Amino acid sequence: MTSLDKFINDNRNRYESELMDWLKIPSISTDPAYKADVKRGAEWLAERFRSLKFKTELIETCGHPLVFAEAPSVPGAPTVLVYGHYDVQPPDPLDEWVTPPFQPSIREGKVFARGATDDKGQMITHLFGAEAWIKTVGKLPVNLKFLIEGEEECGSEGLYEFLAGKYDSPLRTAQQMIQADIVVVSDNAQYGPGQPAVTYGLRGIAYFEIRLTGPKQDLHSGLYGGSISNPANALARMLAALVDENGRIQLDGFYDDIIELSDNEREQFAALGFDEQAYFAGVGVTGGFGEAGYSALERRWARPTCDINGLWSGYQGAGAKTIIPARAGAKVSFRLVPNQQPEKVHAALKAKLESLCPPGIILELISIHGAPGSMVPLDSPYMTAAARAIEKGFGKAPVFIRSGGSIPVVNAFAERAGMDTLLLGWGQDDDNLHSPNEKFLLADFHRGIATSAHLWEEIGKISTT
């Protein structure tokens, strides 16, 4: 056992005690009544960084402050940026908590408290991982920066203003502050109990609203029906034309740029033994549907989609109303895989819809937001470093997974600073984040600390020249 491992093992009780203190602070960012508590959370955290001799700043924003902390420079070593958040979701409904949300309670090896897993408990493992180096070796083997925000649960407005340079000073810009070789985030879950994972890919998104306008008012469908275009009929035709019966998206060039799943990835996904039938039953359906030729897991994680998110036209009440609606509309979004560009999807969608727009219908296509997908190459040295660290910290090699969702801050780091993000989740899917009785397994908390300490070592071995 190295001195590092010994230190971590010897400090288990203190880690838990500090975690309890940390979770007692009700840093609820959405509720103005907790503004002082949120500030107290930022100060508690900043004080911890200062005690490790990190250069630490509370950056005041339009909302709650950002905590930025930077360890003393390690020339020649790679630079890591840890992103996380110290704010938490509101705890309502309070009466469903077995123990109060801000009085952390340990039961069956789990700590129950708001913020236990999302994200205070996970985030702080990296602080302890750094501390172990400083307290044993005297310094870190990497250049380490922390950017911990207080508004992740309420829109991150301050963070985005910071990243956009709004709080830059002549001495240092946000761009310089955050610049790193890799970003590390622990704000998600393992693949399952006992199976740690590295999430190396996220899907992007291109979200649109379609508005069709027909006659100047709803018309009697008997007296007018058959003579003019019905916006709802036109909308159905347009939407149906976006995906074929095999689940393939029918926009020109849609699949041209995408990075296909490698054989290696498909083998790794298949080896996970994902139980499709149990998954379908879990969401209450008798079977799945999607792009032919891919498993459900491949379709969720690594294939693009086209989903109608909302639909409206005419009469939605009980019984019959015999009208040709004046208007119809839809929300439609595409999940994108790495290397697809939202702008190209927008252009192809526009061309497709225009080609299907019948006489007498005015089409408006509004782009609501877009972000490309992201992926850290499986053969990246940072992936290898993360895998080695997890194997040491968890005693089990991680699986390499993707997520079908989009994480805006990951896109922001990629777009603003060209940085890849390693998503190293220590939580579990059933941790009740955003729900009553949020929890975090203490064994995973300690494994996370050990993994973090090893991660700095493994990343420190990577040559940056």
Next chain:
Amino acid sequence: MTSLDKFINDNRNRYESELMDWLKIPSISTDPAYKADVKRGAEWLAERFRSLKFKTELIETCGHPLVFAEAPSVPGAPTVLVYGHYDVQPPDPLDEWVTPPFQPSIREGKVFARGATDDKGQMITHLFGAEAWIKTVGKLPVNLKFLIEGEEECGSEGLYEFLAGKYDSPLRTAQQMIQADIVVVSDNAQYGPGQPAVTYGLRGIAYFEIRLTGPKQDLHSGLYGGSISNPANALARMLAALVDENGRIQLDGFYDDIIELSDNEREQFAALGFDEQAYFAGVGVTGGFGEAGYSALERRWARPTCDINGLWSGYQGAGAKTIIPARAGAKVSFRLVPNQQPEKVHAALKAKLESLCPPGIILELISIHGAPGSMVPLDSPYMTAAARAIEKGFGKAPVFIRSGGSIPVVNAFAERAGMDTLLLGWGQDDDNLHSPNEKFLLADFHRGIATSAHLWEEIGKISTT
């Protein structure tokens, strides 16, 4: 000039005076505050029939009474049933009336009052048409019955109960009371100013609600998208498959039974000189759309349609919500032409939707209501009789037109007693029925009376053996 024409001409002032009295009664059927006035309307009318020695009954129903009146029998002659209504729409908004709705006022040859055209003013022309015969010849040339209801503007519940036999007595059933060779209704408009018309066909309807259910709750479109069927996507596919790009409805056998427009009908429609561009501009669209190979008028009047009347799913608010909706639904209706059966459409729609329903989606198809189309053959002797009478009464031959709407009472007469209905409208499209300043051109009122008197004569010539 015959004695009949002379009588009608000599009584113009009295007709107008009686019309004024008749329009003063605020027989607003929807508002319980006017219950006594509605009753007074029924009694006023019954009294007029009694004075002509019609056997007259006020039939009390669940709602307002029906007025049934039958002229003395004319053995061997055809039997005519005149249907109409003595109730009126509420007059709101009152402050938009130039003169009060129940103080009839004559301006520029038109009488302004609630009920002037819909339907008191039009209906009573047939009473005066009968009176002219009785006061000059001493008897009618046909067997004539009137069934005038007081709930046309509020759902006709009493009428339908009556037709269903609810108020039958051992002496006489509704079926026997209404039985006739032809039904005459004057409750609609001429083709245009100076151009009387016979409306000889109506479309039917088959109205449905489609409900699709997918996952047990809305799901995150990033985490789940691509793996399961999205009910909104499935709905769009189903709805789009109902009509092709040429406006042809894609249900199996949909066009098999329909009575095609004859060359004669198409020529007559074309001769109307319907201005499509003005019509499109009037409803606020730049162009029309519908079944290829037919004019807009043909498509409105005599071709079936499939219109989405309502559409709903997922998120309908501002901005983005990234969900796979748990449910999606639509109201869809088909306008049917004569000889199409709503039940067959229902079955074909069900088969079509089921064939398109993807895995993991539960489909419900609800039939809300259905009624077949109706048409009086252009070569029917009753059509010829109506045309001759109109030519005499209006001094101009009528055009033969259809309407794209459905009139439930016409269907009820056809279904319950196998009776065709002649729709002989004396009104104009701009008569403001259901709006402030409802009006009726007095010249048309008098032409209607003359036409009615001639109609009894012309129908009287038809052999019923």
